[in-house]
Amino acid sequence: MSLAARNQRRKKAVPDPAALLAWYDRHAxxxxxxxxxGERADPYRVWLSEIMLQQTTVRAVLPYYARFLxxxxxxxxxxxxxxxxxxxxxxxxxxxxxxxxxxxCARVVAGEHxxxxxxxxxxxRALPGIGDYTAAAxxxxxxGAPAVPxxxxxxRVVTRLFAxxxxxxxxxxxxxxLVRSLLPPRRSGDFAQALMxxxxxxxxxxxxxxxxxxxxxxxxxxxxxDQETFPRKTPKAEGKLRRGAAFVVLRGDGRILLxxxxxxxxxxxxxEVPGSExxxxxxxxQAPKSAPRLGGRPKWRxxxxxxxxxxxxxPLELTVFLARLPRTAKAPAGMRWAPxxxxxxxxxxxxxxxxxxxxxxxxxx
Numbered sequence: 052m053s054l055a056a057r058n059q060r061r062k063k064a065v066p067d068p069a070a071l072l073a074w075y076d077r078h079a080x081x082x083x084x085x086x087x088x089g090e091r092a093d094p095y096r097v098w099l100s101e102i103m104l105q106q107t108t109v110r111a112v113l114p115y116y117a118r119f120l121x122x123x124x125x126x127x128x129x130x131x132x133x134x135x136x137x138x139x140x141x142x143x144x145x146x147x148x149x150x151x152x153x154x155x156c157a158r159v160v161a162g163e164h165x166x167x168x169x170x171x172x173x174x175x176r177a178l179p180g181i182g183d184y185t186a187a188a189x190x191x192x193x194x195g196a197p198a199v200p201x202x203x204x205x206x207r208v209v210t211r212l213f214a215x216x217x218x219x220x221x222x223x224x225x226x227x228x229l230v231r232s233l234l235p236p237r238r239s240g241d242f243a244q245a246l247m248x249x250x251x252x253x254x255x256x257x258x259x260x261x262x263x264x265x266x267x268x269x270x271x272x273x274x275x276x277d278q279e280t281f282p283r284k285t286p287k288a289e290g291k292l293r294r295g296a297a298f299v300v301l302r303g304d305g306r307i308l309l310x311x312x313x314x315x316x317x318x319x320x321x322x323e324v325p326g327s328e329x330x331x332x333x334x335x336x337q338a339p340k341s342a343p344r345l346g347g348r349p350k351w352r353x354x355x356x357x358x359x360x361x362x363x364x365x366p367l368e369l370t371v372f373l374a375r376l377p378r379t380a381k382a383p384a385g386m387r388w389a390p391x392x393x394x395x396x397x398x399x400x401x402x403x404x405x406x407x408x409x410x411x412x413x414x415x416x
Contacts, residue, residue, distance in 0.1 A: 083096075301414060
């Protein structure tokens with residue numbers, strides 16, 4: 052068959068949901084939160100995994116999911132946990148508002164819904180931390196509702212399938228409309244997961260494996276040969292660099308000075324070493340003004356280099372200062388001494404773990 056004939060055939064083909072489901076039946080990823088064939092999905096496991104997977108990879112989520120499920124096997128157990136414990140278990144997974152909303156949602160489901168997840172899109176959306184995507188995922192996968200969650204993988208599949216020229220994020224409403232047009236009358240949960248798997252495996256951002264795709268004959272981008280250019284993206288404005296200081300205080304008995312960030316805002320409720328505000332116009336020479344007030348007038352040592360970290364909306368550079376105090380030193384109001392040996396159990400975000408690691412490396416020299 053000539054190239055022109057193949058292209059004409061592709062133009063006439065339409066995406067068949069049955070073909071995708073048949074592919075999924077053969078090639079579905081084995082994931083711990085997915086129900087086996089013939090079993091009913093557990094809404095708690097589906098919800099927990101979907102919250103964890105937001106803006107995070109499956110590989111990163113797997114160990115956290117296993118630990119959460121082992122410690123809190125159902126919604127009642129998670130609702131009974133303290134927020135501090137949940138934040139500690141979440142530490143390192145990032146986007147910490149998800150952990151706070153996870154805990155709040157568990158308490159609402161346990162307290163107001165008798166420990167049973169509601170099964171409609173509207174009632175799911177009313178729960179803390181659940182938006183359109185998560186509501187559609189739980190409704191479709193756990194309850195078989197006619198809904199399709201649209202994540203980055205699904206957006207990539209659909210924009211290629213229909214050659215959607217409009218750039219993201221403006222194209223999102225059009226993508227959702229196209230996804231709804233593909234939804235089969237049955238197996239909506241499997242269809243949703245099949246779309247996710249297709250995007251995560253074959254329809255990858257770079258070098259998609261189109262020859263094995265169940266929709267290759269119906270894909271407009273495949274017919275044109277410009278698959279990797281979809282989805283179209285509006286150039287992203289980079290956030291302005293912020294700088295600040297972090298003060299690592301080590302006590303003679305193997306403890307480090309920590310405090311807890313305010314409950315609301317960036318890294319809310321997480322643990323950190325004392326530090327300055329993070330600002331665009333931060334001046335290192337003025338950093339000592341932000342140092343914690345400690346007895347004995349500690350001698351601060353400015354460490355070489357900076358600790359860098361990138362948040363969603365801005366990059367950050369922290370200058371680290373190190374001080375040592377005797378084992379009898381008391382913590383300032385609102386702060387505490389934490390054993391260095393058990394820092395793995397603290398609700399420290401990655402940026403703070405970087406700061407502490409940098410300081411301890413120097414301290415042990």
